[in-house]
Amino acid sequence: MKQSRTLNVILGLYVVLIFAFVFAPIIFSMIFSFNSQRFPTIPLGEFSTEWYAKVLADPDIWKAARNSLIVSCSTAVIATFLGFCTAYSDFRYNFRFKGPYLALILLPPTIPLIIMALAMLAWLSKIGMSGQLYSIIIAHSVLTAPFAMAVIRLRLNQMDPDLESAAWNLGGSEWQTMRHVIVPFCKPAIFSSLFLTAAVSFDEFAVSWFVSGLNSTLPVVVLEIVQGNIDPQVNAIGTFVFLTSMTLVVLAQLFFASRQIKGMHA
């Protein structure tokens, strides 16, 4: 295509504008968290760590942070395990009803969270499992397993299918081959999946809000504070939440991208 310089400059600026829009709320939230004003605007007020002090002194927030940590770590492990099993089954075997089988794991993210929240709340109450921390873990595992499956399945795509048969021909059993060939080969994807599912779980608020009962996680606390009015504490909690989940997503991506290089040795 003919390259017109002015057009390219305009398009470049446009891309920058889109990124500015996408990152504006994150950046402003971080700036406002250190701002003394109750209703932050420009020009900015004085630098202050008042909101952080307030947040850190609140035992409810500490408890919510602890809950969030437990939920996202447990979810990550369960979802990654489920995702790995499914990805491997899909990679290795052809079987009847494979379509419905894959739909079973891949469908949840296409259903709006508010609907999943209602359905989970009703069902978990029915079977006497609602209102607990493990209720959130269960629900989050359903929601995040597809991400784990996708990440690990993509990794398996890069494995030479003959690698597995080669291991068998050399006398390894299926279980040994799994342990010494497939799991090591998938390791970067497994880490990537752990971080990604932890991040999604760490940020999820709708389902957590419905099924958690009194065991709020951090996003639920934010949701409850925000319902009242503008409270700059949210920016302080938000900054912590942003940094945590951004770190997790970046790590997930780095592990995912590292596969080509590390894959050579597997």
Next chain:
Amino acid sequence: MAAPFSQTRESPMSSNPEQRPNLYALTWRLPIIFWQLIFFVGPVLFMVAMSFFLVKNYRMTEAFEFVNWSRMLTRGFFWDSYWYTIGIATLSTVCAMCIAFPAAFALAFRASESTQRWAIFLLIIPFFTSYLVRTFSWFVILSESGVVNAMLGYVGLGPYTMLNTNFGTLVGYMTLTLPLVVILQTVTMANIDKNLIEAARNLGCSPLRTIWQVIIPLSKTGLIIAAIFCFILSFGDFVAPFYLGGSQEPTLPILILDTTKSGQQWPRAAVVAIMMMVTLFAIAFTGIALAYRKGKGAK
């Protein structure tokens, strides 16, 4: 024992779908089946059943009555909310697709490969990051005395009311959907065979006509899938219309929220939820059918 899976068709050891799976195969196949049957299919089916239950004295009793359905579907407020939600989710989809397109176009055709990779890397981060807190941040930025109005004030404009309007809701929807839509559009267009575009240009096709008659038809599938995701996300989100739109006109998700949380009317909320799911599936299937329809692509 089970034959090894092989992706090459010529392989002598191709897998046999009818073979009985051994313990090893079942170990990997069964966990997700059990888990999703109990914790995914169970909840969804129970929700459908629940829409026929009765609520007496704030307690839900199991029954098979059509009361909830007839009560919800004959109410004007339900249908008002239904069409409003479809309308604003459609508007959101159109906006996101149009706003994202020039950026995706630039990233797909004008940017270097490494810029493209960085852009996608950066856009994935917000997509998975605290939508709720980002929305709250917009609440502060867009408020009457917020950053945007303060900046407009410097050039003598405003202040404008942006919160509690459809504009506010749309800003929230864009926050939610734009990163994903830009990513999907970029990836789709980057995969187009550049020679076809070159050929169109050499044959005297103007740039705009190239976009309209070559690039868009060639990336139809990906574009439609991006639009479907955008619609699903906007249609099901309660945060943007609630906090930024002020829920003056409640969307269906807000209706579910109100009916569940304040009214204890879970069965009626289930009716709304099922109507939403049916609508989404209808739209998704139509979209997918359109996306994969063979036909008059690029002429």
